[in-house]
Amino acid sequence: MNIVGQIEQTLKQEIESAVLKAGLATQEEMPDVVLETPKDKAHGDYATNMAMQLARIAKKAPRQIAEDLVEHLDTEKASVKQVDIAGPGFINFFIDQSSLTQVVDTILNQGEAYGTSNAGNGKRVQIEFVSANPTGTLHLGHARGAAFGDALANVMEKAGFDIEREYYINDAGNQIDNLAQSINARYFQALGQEMAMPEDGYQGQDIIDLANDLVAEHADRFTKMDESDRLLEFRHYGLKHLLHRIEKDLANYRVTFDSWFSETSLYEQNLVANAVEQLREKGYVYEADGATWFKSTDFGDDKDRVLVKQDGSYTYLTPDIAYHLNKIQRGFDELINVWGADHHGYVARMHAAIQALGYSKDVLDIKITQMVNLFENGEKVKMSKRTGKAVTMKELIEEVGLDATRYFFIMRSNDAHLDFDLDLAKTQSNENPVYYVQYAHARICSMLRQAEEKGVDINAEVDTSLLQAEKEVALLKRLGDYPQVVADAAEKRTPHRIPQYVFDLASDLHSFYNAEKVIDLDNMELTQARITLMKAVRVVIQDALKLIGVEAPEKM
């Protein structure tokens, strides 16, 4: 347990025991003690609304209750140096600051383990994200989903969840047939022959490149095969290369997966037909109009959904149901899917399927990442300048850089539409939050370098209780918040809390830097105490940036 957590815990216990001693409520009636950090420093370090919550139980005015409570509070045990009653009955606590400085030692002892917690309690959670079809390159929306999913996974891991990252490969549907047909057409075209692209074929440059590679490697060898054999070859070739490229692009984006799950494997194990049978046994399947239907309306969906089409093939939904059943059966306590906004209409039927199979819909949490719009010179950019098509993830990274791309995607809530300001992301100045945070880190590194050059022993045993200046206390409190911020971000699945937190921490650092001189050779004790504080801040900035996949440079 971290220092701040301990202080809060003790305070909560003392508040409860004061309520009991004052006879304001019994143990059974006791409301949860809510401690909050007031925005206004005049309202202390912590405040509780206990008196208001007790108003109905004790049948007294909140202010009167507050007075009784305070009278019975053991301030020494609670390490409180001052208690005020304010407003409608808030009780404000001023904490004895000396205990706060311990956070520095805790951080330096724990290193990058600082901030971990047991909030997740080892719960096994699988996060499936990106899962783009292997029929082309990754685009803007994928980049957002990848950044979000990866950061969420990192944050939840740190908060004590047991996380697996999975990419679902749609390598079985008719979009893959279409891919093979598209490559086929481009192949003949590359050989100088006439061949029409299939209707709804993949028009992208990436397919043309693939076909050119095929010609370079194999010349016209494939023209001598039966068409069906050739298409099978192209299907495998296309899948392999496009998937490889996706994997590489993601790795360059600092996103890796624990497992890549193939849709085809579901068919190989007969799991798709199995899933339909299971639904049928439970009575949620019927035949109509020559097709097989899933009665998803029994579980709140708008309309029933087709599982097997008139032509005998499956819809997209059917293998997906089998896939989710398989995921559940792999023993995860919870599944999280990260989907793009264009799939949100799909949520109800997936939840319906899970319930029809006998599971709670709570086992599947679907996070939707909303649309991304690029802005440049104040105007909306939709198309790539080079290709005229949608902007790819790779182009975006090349244009604004990896750190800025990841930071910008993660700093916003996933369910808000995102206006991505290219000019701002490229700016190397204080307007750009990425640089602001990275600069704080570089600044600390610079101070440490100089301290060493001037002969300060930066690893000395120090008396951290010297850290009592206003800006120092602000930093200590912020550092102490970190484990709770990570735990909150994990529990609420809001990784955007991390960029916000680290921005605030950077702000506290810059503010401190301008107010106090760290290296003062005439006051070695204070210098060393401050150096130690700087090291602790550096650990936390590094760690927070690592969670969101952004580098912490030592020099800028």
Next chain:
RNA sequence: GUCCCAGUAGCUCAGCAGGAUAGAGCAACAGCCUCCUAAGCUGUGGGUCGCAGGUUCGAAUCCUGUCUGGGACGCCA
């Protein structure tokens, strides 16, 4: 028509398991480098939290309705 997301300062957004005077960045304005990186700091101004009801001691936060913007509503994937 149905469903999902959003509507908070000039702009981009936090805050939403109810709590005190609603926050941040940018933009605007006024200051700060003989001193550890000015890629920084300090201060000022700026808000009917889309609108209307309701629940509550208390609502940006919960409920209902409504308006606006975006998206989704295939025997496509």
